[in-house]
Amino acid sequence: MYLKFALSQIKIFLLVVLSAFISPFIVYPFRKKIWANRYNKKHSFRWYFSDTSETNFGSDRKNYINSFWGLYELLKDENGDADYDAFNKLSKFGKFILWYRWQIFRNGMWNYIISNAPKQGVKYDIEEIINEGEGGFWTWRNKTKHGKQFVKWDVLGTRYFRYSFTKKKKILGFDYINFMAGASNNRFILKLRIFKFNQK
Secondary structure (H helix, E strand, O other): OHHHHHHHHHHHHHHHHHHHHHHHHHOHHHHHHHHHOOOOOOOOHHHHHOOOOOOOOOOHHHHHHHHHHOHHHHOEOOOOOEOHHHHHHOOHHHHHHHHHHHHHHHOOOHHHHHHOOOOOOOOEEEEEEEEEEOOOOOOOOOOOOOEEEEEEEEEOOEEEEEEEEEEEEEEOOEEEEEEEEEEOOOOEEEEEEEEOOOOO
16 A cells, blocks of 8 residues: 555656656647647547646636646735736746646646546545544644644555644744645645745
């Protein structure tokens, strides 16, 4: 279980590194075609190097922009919303740089990740190992919920785990450290973050 998870994360890391070099040539020029065929079950190989999942922004164009450029996280207005005016004012090169930040560094290989999600079904043989701090033993410890949790379970004959902690620790001027590893509801997660006390 742990070895399989570790190997899958190494594979994703290597794919992201590969994507950094090839995506500008195989994804960016074909982004409209990838978007148009996002629901096609016979995806081209380009789809796995892309991110076409964001569809809650009110229109097909806004969904497309947020999916490929991630405005809702990388380019916000003073209210914290996706800034479409600022996006429209960017040069072609500026848009490319924004896309590269989103597609490689923030959401690299996202379609591949969600296409290899944990099995869905009834959880059984649940083993609660650690449940400390805020939230139940299923709850990831993150920037807002501190403590530690560790749980194992089975779904359709496959064993999964979820482990995370957030604790106060001064590192490089930050106040807290957070670590997350294991199966979430729709993907596998591996994160290590440091953050300020008031950051959410």
